[in-house]
Amino acid sequence: MGELILFHNNRWLVPDNPEIGFIVGDGTGIDITPVAIKVLDAAVRTAYAGKRTIAWTEILAGERAVQQGKELLPPESLDEIKRLRLVLKGPLETPVGGGHRSLNVTLRQQLDLFACVRPVRYFPGVPNPMKKPENVDVIIFRENTEDVYAGIEWPHHSAQSQKLREFLKRELNVHVRDDAGIGIKPMSSTGTKRLVKAAIQYALKHRRASVTLVHKGNIMKYTEGAFKDWGYQVAKEEFGEQVIFESDLPPGRPWPANRIILKDRIADSMFQQILLRPEEYDVIATPNLNGDYLSDAVAAQVGGIGMAPGANINYETGLAVFEATHGTAPKHAGQDKVNPGSLILSGVMMLELLGWKEAAELVLKALTTTIQQKTVTYDLARQMEGAKEVKCSEFGVRVIENMG
Numbered sequence: 001m002g003e004l005i006l007f008h009n010n011r012w013l014v015p016d017n018p019e020i021g022f023i024v025g026d027g028t029g030i031d032i033t034p035v036a037i038k039v040l041d042a043a044v045r046t047a048y049a050g051k052r053t054i055a056w057t058e059i060l061a062g063e064r065a066v067q068q069g070k071e072l073l074p075p076e077s078l079d080e081i082k083r084l085r086l087v088l089k090g091p092l093e094t095p096v097g098g099g100h101r102s103l104n105v106t107l108r109q110q111l112d113l114f115a116c117v118r119p120v121r122y123f124p125g126v127p128n129p130m131k132k133p134e135n136v137d138v139i140i141f142r143e144n145t146e147d148v149y150a151g152i153e154w155p156h157h158s159a160q161s162q163k164l165r166e167f168l169k170r171e172l173n174v175h176v177r178d179d180a181g182i183g184i185k186p187m188s189s190t191g192t193k194r195l196v197k198a199a200i201q202y203a204l205k206h207r208r209a210s211v212t213l214v215h216k217g218n219i220m221k222y223t224e225g226a227f228k229d230w231g232y233q234v235a236k237e238e239f240g241e242q243v244i245f246e247s248d249l250p251p252g253r254p255w256p257a258n259r260i261i262l263k264d265r266i267a268d269s270m271f272q273q274i275l276l277r278p279e280e281y282d283v284i285a286t287p288n289l290n291g292d293y294l295s296d297a298v299a300a301q302v303g304g305i306g307m308a309p310g311a312n313i314n315y316e317t318g319l320a321v322f323e324a325t326h327g328t329a330p331k332h333a334g335q336d337k338v339n340p341g342s343l344i345l346s347g348v349m350m351l352e353l354l355g356w357k358e359a360a361e362l363v364l365k366a367l368t369t370t371i372q373q374k375t376v377t378y379d380l381a382r383q384m385e386g387a388k389e390v391k392c393s394e395f396g397v398r399v400i401e402n403m404g
Contacts, residue, residue: 002055005085007318012085014354019055021081025090026062027328032340033090035396039340039363040088040347042400047359057084062092062103073103078110082319086354088347089323093330104323105151108144111319113312114191115198116142116288118295118325119349125371126303127383133302135279139208140298141199142291144312146191147223149288153183187223187287189230196231198315199285200239203260210261211235211243214270214286214294227287228264235262267294274298299325306338306379309345311353320353322346336391339377341367344399366402370395373402 002019005012024033037056044052059080061073081087092103107113118140122133130136154160161182168174176182196213203211213232217225235243244256246263255261265273267290274281274294278301286294299308310325324343332338344363351360371380374387375398381389390398 007085012318016052017055019057019084021057021059021084021087023059023061023087023089024064026093027091027330027333028338029090030334031336031338031392032343035340035392036343036347039344039396039399042403043359043362046403047362059087073106081111085318086350087321088350089321090343091324091326091328093328105149107321108312113314113319113321114144115195115313116144116291116310117313118310120298120302120308122302123307123368123371126307127380128303130301136301138281138298139283140291140295141195141285142295143191143195143288146186146188147288148183148185150186156181185223187227192227192230193234196234196285197238199283200235200260203283204242208282210263210282212281212284213264214267214284214290216267218266224287271297307341309342309349311346311349322350336393337378338392339379340392340396362403366399369402370398
């Protein structure tokens, strides 16, 4: 049995044998999750010679919960996540256009995991469309609980939509077509400030040069525009001399090395700039929908979301779910075929949060070596000349072997 991870004064207190949860996930989760766990265990064993271990506890969600006669997301599973604090999660199914609501979104909202953190960097040897993919090294902080992802919407034919249309016309002189579905896009000062605060704290801790607020405030002035304004406000009020605004720097003057530069960019312009000048961006803080698009677009520059990790974190309560950033790919489920890289790298984020940097570095180096040896799963092999295609489990074995 492992010991519980505690959280006190905004710090995780980690024993040498922590109990950590895992959710297998749907679809290809049955392939990638066991491989990721084996790789992480091997890294901990190699780095610390048995002095540290992880005690894994399965938490039921999705298909595996239903198979045992439970709900898709049982209340006791939420309680278990709160007890254990840290969870490694495979992909969970999100039906399109109908069916149950996204379990990923439900987890984020039920546990108030307000920061979706997505580091995107290039691993040498990964096929990609860019001339200089090594210039991409960015951490995206995406607000996780508000915006259109709050799920406040009604179909066009519903009584709720009809009432809203009538209210808007009667009280606010706003006309909405009778055949329109209606959704509400909430953004709060609370949600924005805690996200931007987390992004700035990350930049300071990891000696990053800048934080950029990405928004569509030129059109949506009281939601996205307010996101920008609240972001600047929290920077000014809580970080004082540690942050300097880009707008306050005289043209041609070098940026001070001892302060974080705070910038802001319009979302559509940012999509262009992250392609043309990725080296100018370091940490990005952005609302939910922008962050969803942007994180996948940036990941495409370094080879795709198959090699992109992610975590959903509440830095105030100490809860964190580390997850594969891709979907369930059900047509490949159970074939031992898909790339486990995204979940392995999400596990690296977990090791870093634990403070186990030696184990995290072992995984990163071994993963890089394995890719450079061109021993890869089908998604990379079909793009690499001279590659040896291996199974998901075989890829994990090779990564472990390359730890030395």
